Amino acid sequence: ILPVNDEIFLCAFEIIRERLYFVSLPDIIILLFIISTVTFSQKQDSLSKPFFNEELIMDINYINLINFPAALSTKWNCIDFDFAYLTTISGKESNISTAIGLGISAQNIKTNAYLIEGPNESPSFQIIPDTLSYDKNKLATTYIELPMEIRFRTPRNYHNKSFKLTIGAKFGYLLKSYHKYVGEDYRVSVNPQSIKFKEYNLPFINNVHYGIYIKAFYGKFGINAYYSLSSYLQPEYEPQIGYFTIGFSTIII
Numbered sequence: 001i002l003p004v005n006d007e008i009f010l011c012a013f014e015i016i017r018e019r020l021y022f023v024s025l026p027d028i029i030i031l032l033f034i035i036s037t038v039t040f041s042q043k044q045d046s047l048s049k050p051f052f053n054e055e056l057i058m059d060i061n062y063i064n065l066i067n068f069p070a071a072l073s074t075k076w077n078c079i080d081f082d083f084a085y086l087t088t089i090s091g092k093e094s095n096i097s098t099a100i101g102l103g104i105s106a107q108n109i110k111t112n113a114y115l116i117e118g119p120n121e122s123p124s125f126q127i128i129p130d131t132l133s134y135d136k137n138k139l140a141t142t143y144i145e146l147p148m149e150i151r152f153r154t155p156r157n158y159h160n161k162s163f164k165l166t167i168g169a170k171f172g173y174l175l176k177s178y179h180k181y182v183g184e185d186y187r188v189s190v191n192p193q194s195i196k197f198k199e200y201n202l203p204f205i206n207n208v209h210y211g212i213y214i215k216a217f218y219g220k221f222g223i224n225a226y227y228s229l230s231s232y233l234q235p236e237y238e239p240q241i242g243y244f245t246i247g248f249s250t251i252i253i
């Protein structure tokens with residue numbers, strides 16, 4: 001039986017692997033191994049110092065939309081996975097420091113609707129009829145991200161742990177998007193058959209996203225919240241649908 005952390009890793013890797021055309025699961029494992037090895041070596045050399053300045057962080061969050069059409073509803077199991085490697089750029093020996101890094105995030109938003117091209121070539125959410133049965137209907141996106149943050153932290157105590165509060169912002173560029181559906185075909189009105197498909201490169205999804213976040217840690221574990229300041233859809237379309245996430249964070253290395 002795999003430890004809990006290994007199960008989380010494999011689940012996150014499979015989701016990210018499913019999203020990227022040009023990055024395989026072995027590539028991600030090798031990259032994380034290299035980063036982890038370098039970071040572990042740096043931490044071994046700095047055990048006598050009060051602060052750790054390089055971190056590989058994983059977030060597992062609940063995600064939900066804001067300002068969406070009234071008839072649209074999201075499911076309870078909408079999940080966001082984030083990985084980020086950050087290094088301190090100022091205040092390495094201080095209780096207050098700044099950090100910058102590189103990350104990747106994967107969002108799964110499960111709803112009772114699908115996107116089509118409406119009037120004036122604008123997107124329109126169409127509700128799946130209640131008479132149809134379906135197992136999965138989700139919008140999925142993957143972004144490469146640049147996080148930046150301010151850290152407020154205490155020196156490590158006799159348990160080699162510290163409290164840390166971070167306030168930050170991140171900017172992301174869309175790598176991939178798709179709509180996945182498994183169920184009775186909503187595109188026909190008579191005798192719908194069970195279908196399964198993925199539609200890639202959704203034209204209405206915003207190519208960039210950005211927002212602010214806050215995290216609180218004790219030792220390697222913490223909680224986090226993120227609020228998007230950009231629209232989930234392209235900014236020229238109405239309504240301007242945003243989203244937020246809330247969940248748990250862990251410092252892997």
